[in-house]
Amino acid sequence: MVQKQHCDVIVIGGGSAAFESAVAVRQNGAGNVVMLEKAPVEQSGGNARFSHTGFRFVNTGHTEIRDFIPDVPQDLYDTMQMPAYTRDDLVDDLNRVTQGRIDQTLAAHMADKSNEALHWMLECGIKWAPEKTHLIDGKRYFEPGMYLHPKGGGPGQLRMWTEIAKSMGIDIRYRSKVVQLLGDYRRIEGVRVITPDAEYELMARSVIVCSGGFQANPEMRARYLGNNTDFVKVRGNRHNTGEVLRMMLDLGAKAAGHWQGAHMSPIDAGAPAVETPVAADGTGNQMNRYDYQLGITVNSQGVRFFDEGEASHAYTYAKTGRAILAQPGGVAYQIYDRKGIDMFHFNNNGAATFVEANTLEELARKIGVNPVVFADTVTKYNAAVVGDKPFNKGILDGRGTRGLEINKTNWANKIDEAPYQAFPVTCGITFTFGGVQINTNSQVLNTEGEPIRGMYASGDVVGLFFHNYPSCTGQTRNVVFSLAAGRHAGTAN
Numbered sequence: 001m002v003q004k005q006h007c008d009v010i011v012i013g014g015g016s017a018a019f020e021s022a023v024a025v026r027q028n029g030a031g032n033v034v035m036l037e038k039a040p041v042e043q044s045g046g047n048a049r050f051s052h053t054g055f056r057f058v059n060t061g062h063t064e065i066r067d068f069i070p071d072v073p074q075d076l077y078d079t080m081q082m083p084a085y086t087r088d089d090l091v092d093d094l095n096r097v098t099q100g101r102i103d104q105t106l107a108a109h110m111a112d113k114s115n116e117a118l119h120w121m122l123e124c125g126i127k128w129a130p131e132k133t134h135l136i137d138g139k140r141y142f143e144p145g146m147y148l149h150p151k152g153g154g155p156g157q158l159r160m161w162t163e164i165a166k167s168m169g170i171d172i173r174y175r176s177k178v179v180q181l182l183g184d185y186r187r188i189e190g191v192r193v194i195t196p197d198a199e200y201e202l203m204a205r206s207v208i209v210c211s212g213g214f215q216a217n218p219e220m221r222a223r224y225l226g227n228n229t230d231f232v233k234v235r236g237n238r239h240n241t242g243e244v245l246r247m248m249l250d251l252g253a254k255a256a257g258h259w260q261g262a263h264m265s266p267i268d269a270g271a272p273a274v275e276t277p278v279a280a281d282g283t284g285n286q287m288n289r290y291d292y293q294l295g296i297t298v299n300s301q302g303v304r305f306f307d308e309g310e311a312s313h314a315y316t317y318a319k320t321g322r323a324i325l326a327q328p329g330g331v332a333y334q335i336y337d338r339k340g341i342d343m344f345h346f347n348n349n350g351a352a353t354f355v356e357a358n359t360l361e362e363l364a365r366k367i368g369v370n371p372v373v374f375a376d377t378v379t380k381y382n383a384a385v386v387g388d389k390p391f392n393k394g395i396l397d398g399r400g401t402r403g404l405e406i407n408k409t410n411w412a413n414k415i416d417e418a419p420y421q422a423f424p425v426t427c428g429i430t431f432t433f434g435g436v437q438i439n440t441n442s443q444v445l446n447t448e449g450e451p452i453r454g455m456y457a458s459g460d461v462v463g464l465f466f467h468n469y470p471s472c473t474g475q476t477r478n479v480v481f482s483l484a485a486g487r488h489a490g491t492a493n
Ligand SMILES: Cc1cc2nc3c(=O)[nH]c(=O)nc-3n(C[C@H](O)[C@H](O)[C@H](O)COP(=O)(O)OP(=O)(O)OC[C@H]3O[C@@H](n4cnc5c(N)ncnc54)[C@H](O)[C@@H]3O)c2cc1C
Pocket: 012, 013, 014, 015, 016, 017, 018, 036, 037, 038, 039, 044, 045, 046, 047, 048, 050, 051, 052, 053, 054, 055, 176, 177, 178, 179, 210, 211, 212, 213, 235, 236, 237, 239, 240, 241, 242, 243, 244, 285, 430, 431, 458, 459, 460, 461, 471, 472, 473, 474, 475, 476, 478
């Protein structure tokens, strides 16, 4: 007979949403909290292990942010430009990139609670560092609302949460795979767990599901996302294979978010198939290729196919991977001249794959693109650059092209100064947008719209985003909804 164990609250997963839920529910009165992480300890931590985990949150700017990073020297701090990022800014960003499809109640809740949630992390003992900046005329500019990431990036965040969780007596069980949810569409009662040497049922009054998306499951990618997404490279953790999400739907949870959508960004075409490496200090994934605003991108036929200057990378990168996947062979080439190379912001953080040449013709030959077509693309692009506005990477400078089938809206400089570089890129999937419906207490709703008693969810397993994603809102969503789940599950019975 299968052994039966009991605890107060189960948290499924070992990523950032799981740690935040476990700590919050413990703080709110749950005595015995068990985290079930499928991965062995050395592979644990979900997607945060592969990220610097920047946070975009509502804040009043420069003075308030100082509380998070007191050890930055004052003269450096004084150069940092950190205007307030308001509730309306976050709601507008969420609505614009999701084309208005995001659940309005959940978006408003995220905006209302993000500031409190970040301060809660600070109080819990998470230490912070400033985000990457653009240095222009002695001033340091950030992307809007994105001023902070945990010290040591995602790996640092996980280390700190693990220490905090252990100090609170939270029972973290690695190599513990949830294979069944026990209950029905009205109430959850526990889970069935398989470890390398045991199988048992763990019963609890609440289960908080933080098992991530299905991006590391090629069969589910092909089924839901279509369009050859079974080929794409997985930027994050190999263990995000979606089985718990599937179990929730089978139990009667309501589906939400964009089931044919995912966060897909441009990454080095030479990246490994799964788990792209992070910088040694945890401050960024080495395979990101996000400087495309500084040049042009062409497909393997030598033709441009999207507006590289539509907006800053923060609002475009998560949909650009999909655009590359739709090109012949699912590859493209980011093309820069010396002016672009000198301004690289992201591309210099890793051992990137690229080729260099002193002429555009030689560059085209090196990447195997027809030089005549490539020359035509660059010539027409250069001729279309309208030079009436000064180039300024710190703002939407409006320096665009005119008259092309696909114009570049901002940051258009001619590609005309050697050396030239070409970076082969492909589509890297980060996380999937389809998940379950929750309410503002993070309770999972069933297909009748009622909360499934005892079942909560946070993180990528929640269906929230559509089409695109404003950068650094995944982590904010995690902490907002994990805190809500912890507060409600801690006191509910
Ligand atoms: C390269 C990269 C860079 C990113 N950069 C940022 C950024 O800067 N800012 C930002 O906001 N977001 C960023 N993200 C996205 C963000 O990291 C994720 O959205 C977030 O980490 C998801 O957290 P999660 O806890 O929901 O899921 P995950 O962190 O993916 O954790 C899911 C956990 O569930 C476990 N699990 C799965 N199935 C089972 C099972 N059957 N039984 C038990 N356990 C199971 C997994 O092992 C894993 O531990 C990035 C992601 C990647 C990959």
